[in-house]
Amino acid sequence: MRVRIVGAGPAGLYLAVLLKKADPSHDVEVVERNLPDATFGWGVVFSEGTLGELRDADPETHVEITDTFARWPTVDIRYRGRLLRSRGHAFSAIGRRRLLQIMQRRALGLGVGLRFETEVSDVNGLAAEADLLVGADGVNSLVRRTYAAEFGEQVAPQGCKYVWFGTDLVLDAFTFIFKRTDAGIVQVHAYPFDERTSTWIVECPETTWRGLGFDAMNEGESLAACEALFADELRGHHLLSNRSLWTSFPLVRNDTWHRPGIVLLGDAAHTAHFSIGSGTKLAMEDAIALSQALVRHPRDIERALLDYELERQPVIERFQQAAGESAAYFTRVERYAHMDPMPFAFNLLTRSGRVTHANLAQRDPQFVRVLDAWFPGGGLLEPGAVAPPPLFAPWKAGAVELRNRVVRASAEPDRLPALARSGAGLVVAGPVAVTLDARISPDTPTLDDDASAAAWAALVDDVHAARAAAAVSLTHAGRRGSTRPPTHGADVPLRDGGWPLVAPSPIAYAPRMPVPRAMDAGDMARVGQAFAAAARRAAGAGFDMLEVDMGHGYLLASFLSPASNRREDEYGGELVGRLRFPLEVLDAVRQGWPEDRPLAVRLNVMDGTRRGLQLGEGIAIAGDLAEHGCGLIHVVAGQTVPEAAQADYRRGFLTPLADRVRAEARVPTLVGGYITTPDEANTLLGAGRADLCLLDVPDTDLERELVAAAGEEVAAAMAVA
């Protein structure tokens, strides 16, 4: 087989080595535009996982690579003048030049042709000479661009502006530095890679970068400016340039990585982000997968290319997801700069979703112990303290103290005591309608008279008996009312016995739903009074917390959103107008609700549609609500209109929104969004992305089995007695 490889980076060289090794009769040549010793950048990090694969694929290079590795177990986080260390990690790094030398030598020894200082400009021409042309020509790949449409190429910048320096300061840990400047925070990612040198990447958001004047500096000037900025941390050492220029890190994706006779490898096919240090590893794993696929299908190159792609694509998708989270985190660091060092550090370590509370506890048990002990005290820490993980830390607001941060909710009142017994700190009854005509369906419970209040009081007693607190979520369905029970669907109108609907504007919610009547001043006064009366009854029934429902397109949410509120009076138009009625209701509720019990709002912070409420507005609303006495935002999104195009139902889909509300409006948040495990909850709480967590616990056959068995034992015991 005649193989031509464009690019002598890690992907191209390693593939050449592996192909030639598998079959010396292959004619393999690598074409590289640079000199053998000229390359960009400094050292690159590897994680332990890759190394086993490298050993199996080619023991010779594996030994050489691992012999030159700088290795260390520690992450240093320099933040607000403190140094926080996390141990137990497994990093290794190598100079890019050294890595390439090892592979060049190995390739030459095996008889691979290496043609340096040769820029490929005619991809088609080269492809015509070969059975297989490999585009291993990096992030700006000419091979990819030549067939951009066929590959379905997508390239977009992600994350901050960055510059890749070296330094003669030899570090002993992976080091993050967060440096406050007048123009914003600038951060460093630094790590050692040989006995004399470390990598030192500086990055900041574009606004900060302009603010500091980096946009107007040349290579030497920006090096000098960075040296001055990090003079303390560099301790008299210098930064080194290797054509080190400021740039953005592009996210490269393709629908497919091959076409007949041509395949993309490494950065040419896909990038991750330097902040999760994985591009080199992914490039080399690509080479392994492709060489193995070619061995499996020696006479069918197309089948081999397909196999390679099928094997690698899911892996790459996971890394790109993590890379995207990580890159985005670093653009947002400014917003976390008010956080205490412990949650700040934990938020940093868990930013990409790959490290969680549970797996960090395995790597670095003392770090997690300190985090857990720090957590409930809010910064006060007794050295040597031990504490349960964040989910089981108490939460205090006013006169109410929750035993833990587990929140469970049910629309069925009868289930609340069982949820309290299941260990929740807070159980939420809801949605509960403030009047009969505020119901969603005939099944929606109400809190509209003394009889219903008495029934609620009995339930609250049961919840208290199980040592949980009880909250009620008060709603008015607005244009989503008068529907059949949720067992039958959502927003399916009642056929008989329905009631008239009200809304800010006369627009039906969903197909076949009735058109609501636009509310007038009298309607608004009545609804406000109904909320206030329900709040008084809820207080009387003993509820510990009250939540006003401004979510999911129900009445108050429909006032907030321009997609459903088209009023031209003072209750519509700009945000102040749309917010007016919901705030009036909140004020009315505040009147009827005891000062010392927390008041929460279930708030749609965005609608997920272009015509609707955007996240920036949602965060502003959260701030306004806090000023009106709301002490907790239960973050939800979507459902304002049924066909919201940006709806996203990934696991934990609301967490990023809760995080932004908490960091920017500085209001405590309650978050759900399909969080099913304690580990997910511990991670997001410990990282300060929310204060309370609504769990969605699945049925398990394990519990069914145990409960059934226990039932039988009881029955047997009773039969004996």
Add this chain to the structure above:
Amino acid sequence: MRVGIGLPNTIPGVDGPVLVDWARRADAGPFSTLAVLDRLAYDSIEPFAALAAAAGVTKRAGLATMIAIGPLRNTALLVKQAVSVDALSGRRLTLGLAVGARLDDYETAGVEHRGRGARLSEQLATLRDGDDLGVRPNLRLLVGGMTGPAFARMARYADGYAHNGGPPRAFARAADSARAAWSDLGRPGRPVLWGQGYFALGDEEAGATYLRDYYAFTGPFAEKIAAGNLTSARAIRDFVRGYAEAGCDELILFPTVADLEQLDRLAEVVS
């Protein structure tokens, strides 16, 4: 998890007798359900017609569209067809609906492609609401699709989710989204989850050729789909196990070769 089998209604050249024999033999076999695919601009048998034929020669197995492209059809006629198959089969129908993936089906039908999601929602609302059209109130509805609005639509109107195929981990991810949407829309319990895969036990080249042709409109993905065809007993068992692990309630295995021997071999593998 139950395992059903597809009828070969979208394999070119399949005629009435083959389809009917297939249905009869499947009903006597270990399969929970007989399901059909839907494609307008392609040599195939219309899904409701195929299910009506199957209804006549079967007694036990469930019948399902996996899925039918709702918006191609006039809503009242769609409901009428579904209700008719349900009645003919003694209420064995599970109606899976989605917007479909092909533009040319819409062009052929002379139906606007834009707004297809909202139109499907209207059809679902009609099916859920439509006593006036004779829909049995507990007709089982599934909705397919991978977008946020599709998951929301599923959770709003349907009883469960119909996945469009792929390895178990792709199903697992979609299943999470389906459960998340279900809970977000305040539906009690969990959605029913249906998955699907393709198989060819013997004659795999013919199977691959069919899949390449059927999915030619997806460009490079056609090759990947063809490569995912399950061509050995072991691959099928792994696939079935993977889907069961991921919480699938009903898995439909669709043939890629319309030969009755295929059905017998699959019966052996799954029973």
